[in-house]
Amino acid sequence: MKMLEQYPLYLYLVLLFLVTLVLYRWLTLRKTPSKNLPPSPPKLPIIGNLHQIGPDPHISLGALAQKYGPLMLLKFGSVPVLVVSSADAAREIFKTHDLAFSDRPISNVAKRIFYNERNVGFSRYSEYWRQVKSTCVTQLLSSSRVHSFHNVREEEVALLINKIEFSHSETVNLTDLLGELTRNVVCRVALGRKYEKNHEGISYKRLLEDIMEMLAFSRSIGDFIPFLSWIDWLTGLKGKVEKTVKEVDTFLEAVLRDHPALNNGSANNNFVSILLEIQKGDAGFSIDRECIKSLILDMIAAGTETTSTTLEWIIAALLKNPDIMFKLQSEVREIGKGKPKILEGDLAKMKYLKAVMKESMRLYITAFLVPREARQDVKLMGYDIRSGTQVLINAWAIARDPSLWDNPEEFRPERFLNSPIDYKGLHYEYLPFGAGRRGCPGIHFAMAVNELAVANLVHKFDFELPNGEKLQDLDMTGVTGLSLRRKSPLLVVATPHV
Known part of the structure; x- marks a missing residue:
């Protein structure tokens, strides 16, 4: 009552x-004041626009951009995501507002793998990041340092050619051989030697595959919808990450432990040696054991799959376009006339080769640009972008924009002949390596491997498809992971050119 x-x-x-x-x-x-936000597709409660992203995000986002425009604001769970699909908008991000957009979103998986953000690729913007990025650019991946490893590249490409030439099988699996080539080059340059297994019996190839798989899923559901992070336990992602992290650390600890004996006291002949030498000196910042391990892991992860995948797409594109293959072979064989193999000194004369490389990386862009994050509120092309907004640059869509490229779906290397457009991040219609502060520092390294391998392959062999398959039937479907890989292995019949 x-x-x-x-x-x-x-x-x-x-x-x-x-x-x-x-x-x-x-x-x-x-x-x-009311905010002028970019246009947005309709959202669902909790998940936002995640339901509109298919198995190939670059294609899904490209289709949405056709409807909502080159600057589009989505919600991935509770996270605002700005999708950029035009060269003008990319220029604003990478050039005008590069510092404002120089952060990385937190990825729980990448943070765990890379020793709590001690690497370059995935770590947040900070003074530490600035120092280690500078170290990588000046000490590990400068033009002079990359050139100093030319003997490694030439030796490993020669081994590749020998394996194809003396293969007992008529059909050659180029996917496997190109993967082995890049693993061996990166291993020798980064670690000082090739690794099949270490003393603990850990397979380097399998470990690398596990790392790539983890990084392909580096944005777990908990990154976007924190209260659903328990789903990562149910799917097994958490357990796989912990297992991979333990094996990676065991492998890298063995590398560092064995390195002094391996080098016999010599220094500066591979990345581990260089970093250990920097550690002994006064680097001006803390370069401890975890920093060294995370940077080496960065080099291994970034330099292997994307390089081998790029090579595979280039050869597949040449097979699909025999007239272009013939034109490239004519150039390479004329310059290499009378030589048993192409050396790096020959590459500067090969203008059509460079055009082929650029065109393949435009049409079959393999590396998806890692998301950025706004460090502050920004006015971008008239729109208000809030601090903490993640930014996805759809370089795939920009590279196929018909307002920028004539017949963008065609493979036409001639478009790059006598063209100033390059892949170094200064032309925003073409961004295979990104641009700005967060651009890939390994451009020189990747291109040195790619050009030498392709030049020697087309110099030495004539290619056709096995079992009488027609070139027009060659499957050019891609599968999205950490990079855009070919769906099926590249099988060829390689006949030595006389």
Whole structure:
């Protein structure tokens, strides 16, 4: 009875609370200028626009951009995501507002793998990141340093050619051989030697595959919808990550432990040696054991799959276009006439080779640009972008934009002959390596491997498809992972050119 008498008081209190809340929101909105946000597709509760992203995100986002424009604001769970699909917008991000967009979103998986963000690729913007990026650019991946490893590349490409030439099988699996080539080059340059297995019996190839698989899923559901992070346990992602992290650390610890004996006291002949030498000196910042391991892991992860996948797409594109293959072979064989193999000194003369490389990386762009994040509120092309907004540059869509490229779906290397467009991040219609502060520092390294391998393959062999398959039937379907890989292995018949 007493409760019933007091009930009107509860009602008045609730009503007063609601009126106060409405008044507060009204006053707040009056003081805060309305934001001019980019256009957005309709969203669902909790998941936002995640349901609109298919198995090939670059294609899904490209289709949405056709409807909503080159700057489009999505929601991945609770996270605002700006999708950029034009060269003009990319220029604003990479050039005008590069510092404002130089952060990385937190990825729980990448953070765990790379020793709590001690690497370059996935770590947040900080003074530490600036120092280690500078070390990589000046000490590990400069033009002179990359050139110093030319003997490694030439030796490994020669081994590739020998394996194809003396293969006992008529059909050659180029996917496997190109993967082995890049693993061996990266291993020798980064670690000082090839690795099949280490002393603990850990397979380097399998370990690398596990790392690539983890990084392909580096954005777990918990990154976008924190209260659903438990799903990562149910799917087994958490367990796989922990297992991979343990094996990676065991492998890298063995590399560092064995390195002094392996090098016999010599220094500066591979990345581990260089980093250990920097550690002994005064680097001006903390370069401890975990920093060294994370940077080596960065080089291994970034330099292997994307390089071998790029090579595979180039050869597949040449097979699909025999007239272009013939034109390239004519150039390479003329310059290499009388030589048993192409050396790096020959590559500068091969203009059509460079055009073929550029065109393949345009049409079959393999590396998806790692997302950025706004460090502050930014006015971008008239729109208000809030701090913390993630940014996805759809370089695939930009590279196929018909307003920028004539017949963009065609494989035409001639478009790059006598063209100033390059892949170094200064031409925003063409971004295979990204641009700005967060651009890939390994451009020189990747291109040195790619050009030498392709030149020697087309110099030495004539290619055709096995079992009488027609060139027009060659499957050029891609599968999305950490990079855009070919769906099926590249099987060829390689006949030595006389």
